[in-house]
Amino acid sequence: MSSRIHPGSPSSCPVIVVGFGLAGLSASCELVVRGVPVHILERQQKPGGNSIKASSGINGVPTRFQAQGSDTVSAFYNDTVDSAGVNLMKMETETRKKLISSLTESSSEAINWLVDEQGIDLTRVAQLGGHSHARTHRGAGLTPPGASIVLKLLKQLQASPLVTLETDTTVTKILKTNAVVVGVEVSHAGETRKIEGPVIFTAGGFAGDSSGLLARYRPDLAGLPSTNEALPGSVDLLVNVSAQLLDMEQVQVHPTGFVDPKEPAKPTKFLAAEALRGEGGILLRHGKRFINELATRKEISDEIMALPAEDLQPTKQWDILLVLDEAAYQATKTHVDFYMWKGLMRKTSIFELENSDVALETIKKYGAVVQGKGVSDPLGRSTFGNWNLENPTFESAVYVGTVTPVVHYTMGGVIFSPKAEVLDSGASPIKGLWAAGETTSGIHGENRLGGSSLLECVVFGRIAGQNAATFMGAHDGA
Numbered sequence: 446m447s448s449r450i451h452p453g454s455p456s457s458c459p460v461i462v463v464g465f466g467l468a469g470l471s472a473s474c475e476l477v478v479r480g481v482p483v484h485i486l487e488r489q490q491k492p493g494g495n496s497i498k499a500s501s502g503i504n505g506v507p508t509r510f511q512a513q514g515s516d517t518v519s520a521f522y523n524d525t526v527d528s529a530g531v532n533l534m535k536m537e538t539e540t541r542k543k544l545i546s547s548l549t550e551s552s553s554e555a556i557n558w559l560v561d562e563q564g565i566d567l568t569r570v571a572q573l574g575g576h577s578h579a580r581t582h583r584g585a586g587l588t589p590p591g592a593s594i595v596l597k598l599l600k601q602l603q604a605s606p607l608v609t610l611e612t613d614t615t616v617t618k619i620l621k622t623n624a625v626v627v628g629v630e631v632s633h634a635g636e637t638r639k640i641e642g643p644v645i646f647t648a649g650g651f652a653g654d655s656s657g658l659l660a661r662y663r664p665d666l667a668g669l670p671s672t673n674e675a676l677p678g679s680v681d682l683l684v685n686v687s688a689q690l691l692d693m694e695q696v697q698v699h700p701t702g703f704v705d706p707k708e709p710a711k712p713t714k715f716l717a718a719e720a721l722r723g724e725g726g727i728l729l730r731h732g733k734r735f736i737n738e739l740a741t742r743k744e745i746s747d748e749i750m751a752l753p754a755e756d757l758q759p760t761k762q763w764d765i766l767l768v769l770d771e772a773a774y775q776a777t778k779t780h781v782d783f784y785m786w787k788g789l790m791r792k793t794s795i796f797e798l799e800n801s802d803v804a805l806e807t808i809k810k811y812g813a814v815v816q817g818k819g820v821s822d823p824l825g826r827s828t829f830g831n832w833n834l835e836n837p838t839f840e841s842a843v844y845v846g847t848v849t850p851v852v853h854y855t856m857g858g859v860i861f862s863p864k865a866e867v868l869d870s871g872a873s874p875i876k877g878l879w880a881a882g883e884t885t886s887g888i889h890g891e892n893r894l895g896g897s898s899l900l901e902c903v904v905f906g907r908i909a910g911q912n913a914a915t916f917m918g919a920h921d922g923a
């Protein structure tokens with residue numbers, strides 16, 4: 446990568462980056478470090494997209510922060526393929542395998558880049574569902590990983606004279622002349638104008654687009670709330686310049702988004718961490734448990750969505766109670782105290798719960814199962830975290846919040862190459878156009894592993910930035 450653009454070079458045209466989440470940030474860093482000017486366009490008031498909300502971490506194998514000598518790229522590759530599902534791995538097999546290889550093989554380098562070159566703390570490692578090893582990295586402090594990564598990269602980019610950042614500016618069209626992408630049309634404060642330059646498209650997914658792309662590709666999920674901002678997906682802009690879509694109906698639903706009692710119909714929900722259930726928490730519907738709370742995200746979501754929904758037009762949601770006893774609360778205190786502060790959970794007594802007679806009976810039975818009093822769980826749960834409520838009464842303290850399934854992540858998007866080129870119907874790269882992040886497809890298949898989304902943003906965002914810089918250099922010399 447030696448195509449530095451020298452000061453005084455005739456090329457003053459920047460590379461355009463559409464969307465300023467982690468994929469756009471990563472691409473921009475690579476351009477700036479090569480001396481290429483970058484013009485970033487972000488429709489929201491603030492940069493960060495959904496990336497800034499990421500709370501679990503980013504995957505990497507092998508890294509010096511993992512337990513030494515156990516995990517391998519091969520194990521990470523296999524976990525990703527298993528999660529993608531045999532049915533989808535049978536289609537577009539070679540494309541998928543190449544992308545998954547590139548993602549997993551570059552994961553260690555991605556972590557090193559963030560830690561050693563960008564100065565981000567990623568020293569803590571956890572094992573998330575679907576992973577055979579602990580490989581999801583986050584920092585030791587209280588700032589969640591999405592925010593700490595995004596804010597650090599942002600600060601460095603904003604200090605560069607090569608960076609132009611326009612927020613509150615929506616890209617409405619991609620301009621193509623003689624089969625080459627040459628710029629974009631943008632709309633800002635009711636005015637439309639054109640900006641020239643090659644384009645890196647990092648506009649995220651469509652999980653928050655419940656009446657648009659979600660309704661088009663997954664009508665059964667239309668109206669569901671989301672952990673993402675309630676904004677339209679932008680992938681049609683790429684389709685219009687002959688990009689191809691894959692896996693658009695593959696959508697990840699998370700079973701537990703908090704319903705805020707102050708704004709129950711709000712389309713964007715806060716995620717209730719999986720740890721609440723892992724540490725012992727149970728889910729009640731009208732006072733009764735109805736599923737093994739540690740089943741997969743998909744199994745729990747499907748079970749809830751098979752029940753009749755509340756009708757809060759236009760939001761479609763369910764009324765499930767998440768309940769922790771005192772010991773489960775103590776084990777998740779930092780999380781729960783934060784949720785209570787936000788008004789999403791509260792401390793109460795069993796007496797105050799809906800159908801309290803039934804709820805008390807349910808909690809008694811669960812307690813007997815936890816204590817191993819000769820009864821196994823009829824719903825098949827076999828680990829109970831810290832739950833230890835013995836002889837519950839109406840007065841027993843519980844910590845509760847209402848939760849509902851939420852659309853969390855969209856696996857589908859545009860077909861792209863391991864070089865982050867957007868491909869046309871003949872599988873040829875569209876010149877002057879790259880993409881990275883949630884807007885792309887082919888890596889996750891039926892199910893994205895936790896921590897692999899931030900990773901794809903860094904890996905393919907950087908590749909997009911590097912290749913766009915080379916492209917500029919090539920034009921420069923021509």
Ligand SMILES: Cc1cc2nc3c(=O)[nH]c(=O)nc-3n(C[C@H](O)[C@H](O)[C@H](O)COP(=O)(O)OP(=O)(O)OC[C@H]3O[C@@H](n4cnc5c(N)ncnc54)[C@H](O)[C@@H]3O)c2cc1C
Nearest residue numbers: 464466468488494495496501502616649882883896898899
């Ligand atoms: C609550 C939550 C927790 C998560 N936790 C994790 C985690 O721990 N680990 C993990 O790996 N993943 C996690 N994810 C998923 C991950 O955060 C996202 O998938 C990923 O960050 C997407 O990054 P991106 O850069 O592709 O898109 P985004 O970060 O969403 O950025 C896209 C940007 O493009 C802008 N944009 C879109 N269209 C246009 C347009 N036409 N013109 C101008 N701008 C436009 C958007 O406004 C947005 O700012 C989580 C997601 C959520 C919501």
Ligand SMILES: *[C@@H]1O[C@H](CO)[C@@H](O)[C@H](O)[C@H]1NC(C)=O
Nearest residue numbers: 517518519520521522523524
């Ligand atoms: C991954 O799968 C391949 C093919 O099935 C197998 O040969 C390899 O040993 C697996 N790797 C690990 C670490 O399990």
Ligand SMILES: *[C@@H]1O[C@H](CO)[C@@H](O)[C@H](O)[C@H]1NC(C)=O
Nearest residue numbers: 617618619681682683684685
């Ligand atoms: C796609 O292109 C057509 C024809 O130029 C245009 O009318 C339409 O608005 C475009 N759609 C998007 C989403 O860019």
